[in-house]
Amino acid sequence: MRYSISIATMILVGTMFTGCGGGSDSAAGTPVIGGGDSGSSGDAGSAISVSVGASDQITDGETTETYTQEFTVQVVDSKGYPVQGATVTPTLSLPYFAVGYWTAGSSAWTRTLTDNPCANEDLNGNNSLDAGEDTNHNGQLDPRAADASVSWETTQKTDANGQVKLRIQYLQSSAGWVYYGLKVTAKVSTTEGSATFSDWLGIPAAQVTDVSTALPFQYSPYGTEACVTPSTASASSGL
Ligand SMILES: [Ca+2]
């Protein structure tokens, strides 16, 4: 089953560079609910350029508890020709989350954001809960790194069109509540380029206008009150 989403599809043109070293991460800026963000890194005047664009479709994932969104990575040379055989490596980060809940109106669901954005609790990025990191006191890191994943839809190397397809999969309960950064690096021989794409995990628009069905992401799994307040909301909470 396929859905359309309301967020804008963002196309990012990455800059490029040659020689050693990848570009520095383009850190996700302060996120705005409903708006995507993108950035790029690298040195000017190089041999390859990388871009990444998101599908405007949010589909059910491999299980009924997940959603999937696809991305196309495109690599070209200095003349704009497709680069075949470049190795594309994605890295997914989850720098922010939001807390709040949706309520059903007469014709659509409406979201209430009680706190936003909340910084990822894993301050040192080691996927381990260290002293002082559990700021909402629920005994775990929020968001969990495993709330979303990235993988290749195709092979890791670009095809004759200079393209590789990626996809992210994420828990339906996290849709709209986690801000992600997808960095893609392409390398061929000693030449490398990178690009980034950042946004909130996509929400299927069709579900937001179906008030007869409960939303799988109705309550933020990270809380409904404040960034530092543990999640206590549930479908029976009466919110
Ligand atoms: Ca940590």
Ligand SMILES: [Ca+2]
């Ligand atoms: Ca926590």
